[in-house]
Amino acid sequence: MDPINGGQARIMNSWLRRWLFTTYHKDIGLLYFVTSLWFGFIGSILALLIRTQLSVPGNTLLSPGSYDQAVTMHGLIMILWFLSPLAIGLANYFVPTQIGAADLALPRLNALGYWLYLAGGLMAALGFFMPGGNANSGWTSYAPLSSAQYSPGPGPTFAFAGLILLAVSITLGSVNFLLTIAYLRAPGMTFSKMPMFTWFIAFTMLQMLLAFPTLISALLMLMADRVIGTFYFTSSSGGALLWDQLFWFFGHPEVYVVLLPAFGVVAEILPVFSGRHLAERKVILGATALIVVPLSYLVWTHHMFITGINLSTQEVYSVSTLIISLPFDLIILAFIGTMTRGRISLKTPMLFAIGSILLFIIGGITGVFLSSFVLDVVFRGTYYVVAHFHYVMVGAAIFGLIGGIYYWLPKMTGRMYNERVGKVHFVLSFIGFNLLYFPMFFLIDMPRRYSTYPADAGWTGLNQLATVGAFIFALAQIGLVYNLVSTVRSGPIAPPNPWGAETLEWTSPVSEQPVSTGRDDNRMGGSGLWDSPLRAVLPIGTPHQNIGSSTGPILGMGAGGMPGGGTKGDYAHGAEHQSSRPVSLGLAAVVSVLGIGLLQYWYGLPVLFLGGAILAWTLVGWARDDLHGRFSIDELLGQRWPFHETVKLKLGMWIFLTTEVVVFGSILGSYLFIRSQVPYWPAPGSIHDIPLGLTNTLVLLTSSLTVVVAVHAIREGNQRLLLAGLCSTFILGAVFMGIKGSEWYQLFHLENAFNFTAGLPASVYYFTTGLHGAHVLAGMLVTLYLIKRTLNGGFSKENHFAVENFGLYWHFVDILWVFIFPLFYLI
Amino acid sequence: MKIATTLIVWVYLVTATILEVVIYSEFPGSTLINLSIGILAASKAVLIVMYYMHLKYEPRPIQYLILPPTFLVAVLILTLVFSVGH
Amino acid sequence: MLGVYLATVPPTVGIWSSLFNLYNVFGAIAAILVISYLVYNVVKYRRREGHDEAVEERGEEKVNWRKVLFTLAITSSVLFVVELQTFNSVPLIVPPQSSDPLNIGVVGHQWSWTFVYPNGDRLVGNLTVPAGRVVILNITSTDVTHSFAITGLDVAVDANAGRYNSLWFTAPDAGSTYTIRCKELCGVGHAFMTAKMTVVDQATFNAWIQSTGGKPGS
Ligand code: HEM
Ligand SMILES: [Cu+2]
Ligand SMILES: [Cu+2]
Numbered sequence A: 001m002d003p004i005n006g007g008q009a010r011i012m013n014s015w016l017r018r019w020l021f022t023t024y025h026k027d028i029g030l031l032y033f034v035t036s037l038w039f040g041f042i043g044s045i046l047a048l049l050i051r052t053q054l055s056v057p058g059n060t061l062l063s064p065g066s067y068d069q070a071v072t073m074h075g076l077i078m079i080l081w082f083l084s085p086l087a088i089g090l091a092n093y094f095v096p097t098q099i100g101a102a103d104l105a106l107p108r109l110n111a112l113g114y115w116l117y118l119a120g121g122l123m124a125a126l127g128f129f130m131p132g133g134n135a136n137s138g139w140t141s142y143a144p145l146s147s148a149q150y151s152p153g154p155g156p157t158f159a160f161a162g163l164i165l166l167a168v169s170i171t172l173g174s175v176n177f178l179l180t181i182a183y184l185r186a187p188g189m190t191f192s193k194m195p196m197f198t199w200f201i202a203f204t205m206l207q208m209l210l211a212f213p214t215l216i217s218a219l220l221m222l223m224a225d226r227v228i229g230t231f232y233f234t235s236s237s238g239g240a241l242l243w244d245q246l247f248w249f250f251g252h253p254e255v256y257v258v259l260l261p262a263f264g265v266v267a268e269i270l271p272v273f274s275g276r277h278l279a280e281r282k283v284i285l286g287a288t289a290l291i292v293v294p295l296s297y298l299v300w301t302h303h304m305f306i307t308g309i310n311l312s313t314q315e316v317y318s319v320s321t322l323i324i325s326l327p328f329d330l331i332i333l334a335f336i337g338t339m340t341r342g343r344i345s346l347k348t349p350m351l352f353a354i355g356s357i358l359l360f361i362i363g364g365i366t367g368v369f370l371s372s373f374v375l376d377v378v379f380r381g382t383y384y385v386v387a388h389f390h391y392v393m394v395g396a397a398i399f400g401l402i403g404g405i406y407y408w409l410p411k412m413t414g415r416m417y418n419e420r421v422g423k424v425h426f427v428l429s430f431i432g433f434n435l436l437y438f439p440m441f442f443l444i445d446m447p448r449r450y451s452t453y454p455a456d457a458g459w460t461g462l463n464q465l466a467t468v469g470a471f472i473f474a475l476a477q478i479g480l481v482y483n484l485v486s487t488v489r490s491g492p493i494a495p496p497n498p499w500g501a502e503t504l505e506w507t508s509p510v511s512e513q514p515v516s517t518g519r520d521d522n523r524m525g526g527s528g529l530w531d532s533p534l535r536a537v538l539p540i541g542t543p544h545q546n547i548g549s550s551t552g553p554i555l556g557m558g559a560g561g562m563p564g565g566g567t568k569g570d571y572a573h574g575a576e577h578q579s580s581r582p583v584s585l586g587l588a589a590v591v592s593v594l595g596i597g598l599l600q601y602w603y604g605l606p607v608l609f610l611g612g613a614i615l616a617w618t619l620v621g622w623a624r625d626d627l628h629g630r631f632s633i634d635e636l637l638g639q640r641w642p643f644h645e646t647v648k649l650k651l652g653m654w655i656f657l658t659t660e661v662v663v664f665g666s667i668l669g670s671y672l673f674i675r676s677q678v679p680y681w682p683a684p685g686s687i688h689d690i691p692l693g694l695t696n697t698l699v700l701l702t703s704s705l706t707v708v709v710a711v712h713a714i715r716e717g718n719q720r721l722l723l724a725g726l727c728s729t730f731i732l733g734a735v736f737m738g739i740k741g742s743e744w745y746q747l748f749h750l751e752n753a754f755n756f757t758a759g760l761p762a763s764v765y766y767f768t769t770g771l772h773g774a775h776v777l778a779g780m781l782v783t784l785y786l787i788k789r790t791l792n793g794g795f796s797k798e799n800h801f802a803v804e805n806f807g808l809y810w811h812f813v814d815i816l817w818v819f820i821f822p823l824f825y826l827i
Numbered sequence B: 001m002k003i004a005t006t007l008i009v010w011v012y013l014v015t016a017t018i019l020e021v022v023i024y025s026e027f028p029g030s031t032l033i034n035l036s037i038g039i040l041a042a043s044k045a046v047l048i049v050m051y052y053m054h055l056k057y058e059p060r061p062i063q064y065l066i067l068p069p070t071f072l073v074a075v076l077i078l079t080l081v082f083s084v085g086h
Numbered sequence C: 001m002l003g004v005y006l007a008t009v010p011p012t013v014g015i016w017s018s019l020f021n022l023y024n025v026f027g028a029i030a031a032i033l034v035i036s037y038l039v040y041n042v043v044k045y046r047r048r049e050g051h052d053e054a055v056e057e058r059g060e061e062k063v064n065w066r067k068v069l070f071t072l073a074i075t076s077s078v079l080f081v082v083e084l085q086t087f088n089s090v091p092l093i094v095p096p097q098s099s100d101p102l103n104i105g106v107v108g109h110q111w112s113w114t115f116v117y118p119n120g121d122r123l124v125g126n127l128t129v130p131a132g133r134v135v136i137l138n139i140t141s142t143d144v145t146h147s148f149a150i151t152g153l154d155v156a157v158d159a160n161a162g163r164y165n166s167l168w169f170t171a172p173d174a175g176s177t178y179t180i181r182c183k184e185l186c187g188v189g190h191a192f193m194t195a196k197m198t199v200v201d202q203a204t205f206n207a208w209i210q211s212t213g214g215k216p217g218s
Helices: A003-021 A027-055 A065-098 A107-129 A154-183 A196-226 A239-274 A281-296 A310-337 A348-371 A382-411 A420-440 A460-490 A565-577 A581-597 A605-628 A648-677 A688-717 A721-749 A760-791 A799-827 B001-026 B030-052 B060-065 B067-082 C001-006 C012-042 C066-088 C202-211
Strands: C102-109 C110-114 C123-124 C126-130 C135-141 C148-150 C153-160 C165-169 C177-182 C193-201
Touching: A003 A027, A003 A239, A003 A581, A027 A065, A027 A107, A027 A460, A027 C066, A027 C123, A065 A107, A065 A154, A065 A196, A065 A382, A107 A154, A107 A581, A154 A196, A154 A581, A154 A648, A154 C110, A196 A239, A196 A281, A196 A648, A196 B067, A239 A310, A239 A382, A239 A648, A239 B067, A239 C153, A281 A310, A281 B067, A310 A382, A310 C012, A310 C066, A310 C110, A348 A420, A348 C012, A382 A460, A382 A760, A420 A460, A581 A605, A605 A760, A648 A760, A648 A799, A648 B067, A688 B001, A688 B030, A688 C001, A721 A760, A721 A799, A721 C066, A760 A799, A799 B001, A799 B030, B060 B067, C012 C066, C012 C165, C102 C126, C102 C148, C102 C153, C110 C126, C110 C193, C123 C165, C126 C135, C126 C202, C135 C153, C153 C165, C193 C202
Parallel strands: C102 C135, C126 C193
Antiparallel strands: C102 C110, C110 C123, C135 C165, C148 C153, C148 C177, C177 C193
């Protein structure tokens, strides 16, 4: 064999293995980073199409149908596949290094999150190529326009399924990040010393944690409507208002999810480039933790002022929206105050940070206008709203994050970017941005999402200004791309801490290698770094190990271009850090979703089965990895306040269960809403067999008892009783599913078949009990794994956390049924 | 936690469930009855969380963890139901 | 001739635009103040050539509670004032207790508006109302969600299938016309889902509605 080619093949091979199988946080961070920029590129193309279409009245460049797809996917892609993931990429890279952790708490889950994100994005993009095109009901996907009746075809189904994958990815990620921040801080890294970026990521994750589950529920119901024909959003009893409520319950926290990471970045940049400490750090943190985060969940109906909700609801939510603008006021003034008496160095990161603050001021103040439910009668659904949220989402959020990119680029690549290009990038972006969005504040009477407009409406001039601004803004981004590429390829070597920053990521020994294996407890050794006062340890003279070996990260921008590109071969060290399971789960997700979207064709079902098979294969593999301790996760007790006595995985399970509470809470809430609206409902006992339901309830309650016995047994080291407990649990679960199945079977064969499409009572019944059944089934699979592991002697008095965690899950599923039974059978 | 406690909880869970069905079949329909069935269900949930899921014996931070989602779900449901009509 | 001007401003427009003006005044002042503060700081404390080496001490700062409370007090009083005015402007949404309102039904569907008059007449794309009278529209949809808005009258509300929402207005000038638009994406015809509203005097309206068979305003 030709030695050179063989060598290249090997390099290629290990390059592929690295990026496909990595679970290392910096690698995943870079994957997010680069992928999100690509999605940003797609979203920008759509945006330019929109602006070109609107540059002249009566334009026919895009048909109304294509235009609707463009606005819809532009919104979805920009918010969910570009903006948030860009922040998640930076968070992946820098949160662990900022708190002195070697990796995230659950590295494989982190990788899984990335692959689900990518899978979802690919599905959403694929929608464009389907007959009938992509989703076209706006990023808000208002029902019933998003239903199968009004947006038929596989395209929208792909997009919504892609959204579900994304939402699952984000929910898992938030559990992971919260666990990491709660649990893996280096010794001495107390909350009061924690860097602002990490703080704001923590806040962001708290928002994601309880907001995205509602989106998951809403989308699952929407998918049920689309695929099996239930009536959640197509009947007038649930319908449009139900979707609005669920969507915005997610949607409003989501806008802060987008904003807060940028605030975190700005809060890092400002003090560094002003040569001062962040002013009123405690006020900023307090205002965000106590008001912004909790209250963000309590303002959502301000998006629904003219949907027909009653006056008192409008008043309450208008006031809560006003209250939430107060903490922002404090934060902004503290940001500005940080610069007072400083030595402000107007480097590119600082310019973007200042731009972000300035644009947020305009966006925030116009937000207060929108919180007036009387003014909103006119604003709602017009370009005024478009202007407002672009000022916050693009102005505040994207400017802030771009500042972060410039700020950390020297750390990520070991090289400096071109300052002059950076400045030009900023100036053009700032001008282009304002030219693009400021005119829209004056288009108060032009409705959003108009595919074109008549010449006599008087909107032409403002639209043309906006279009010119859009092209300036887009062209300015060439500066960013240029800087990214040229920095990686040929930027001058960066000093170890070019900005003189004080946070830990600048001092950490940076290499692209995992600092430790996945096997240890993911914490950097007690270097004592943080035992000394913050200032004493700082940067001066830290050897910068980054230089010369670190440009691999930007996704192999060509092996040749990288100075000393030695990272790839060395990466073998991190082999324990590699797992093929996350990417293969991502593949399973893609194939399954393809199958679901194509169910209307004959080959849909086989594809779905294929997806299921890959899923099963992966899960078995994952379980085998665990059985053989191939990627074991430590089960140490927490050491950081306030979680001293808590096992990491148990804390993780509890955090995860909070998301499940919201998933089922919104599903049961939807049921209650429908019940409160629907004129007729079958009397209890007339459809569902109460004795059967009662029996099933008792079966499930008893299965909880057997789990308690199992946990109890292994705590005392009694493996045989553990086995007995687990086996009885499995059997009881199976009995439950059997009875459930026979109930469904009977209902389907009633005289007036009570099937999926038999009306609202059937819709909510099948959906709710079906999702619950799926949870039981998942629990049973885990029981099988636990039984196998017990047989292998895998549990002991000291080591039994998996059993306990399974117990938590199983009891939770039991509790769900405790509510489902009376709600569906007795009331 | 003792096995005895576990069993007592289980007996309560079973009894409460049967009680729910009895209440339903003796006095179907009225709001008050629905309310009492709801309270029974909630009490069962609380017991499972406290004893089976061990929350009673967990450190404070974990105990508090469950409050925000519960509260938010309550707000969501109240808003859903009371935002339409007068 | 202020009186004449006022007389011809529809009440809903009066309410909305004075509220908007109030918000604009406070909003502009706030924006100018804060942005000036920002720009002032950036310019004043910009690092200049030659001063580059100046070492800056980075002492931990205490929370300046007085400043915080002061900021909160100022902002919340401004917010209080504007919100109070919003609450006072609720009449824009709630129909007045008029002795003699004219009720008209509106049905949105992909992609046109149908108006149902008290006499049972249904007209597509054309709304005719008498000048100077309180008109209440009861709005619904037969398919997806639309949003009914009359440009120039500052009124709007969603049209949801199976539900009725209402809005009210009074158009003062006979002879004037307005454009009705849809403000919620409702499919490919969204941008073209317009209707025309014509204001006529009461006598013409009565004559017109009787010619189509019904009694005026019952
Ligand atoms: C002081 C802070 C803010 C206030 C008082 C505020 C208020 C509002 C209100 C009342 C609306 C509803 C308007 C309507 O639909 O008619 C709205 C829309 C919106 N806001 Fe804000 N907002 C604030 C900050 C933000 C931030 C920080 C973001 C994102 C980073 C944001 C993003 C959005 C988006 C995306 C929409 C429109 C969603 C849509 O209809 O598609 N807002 N805002
Ligand atoms: Cu909002
Ligand atoms: Cu429309």
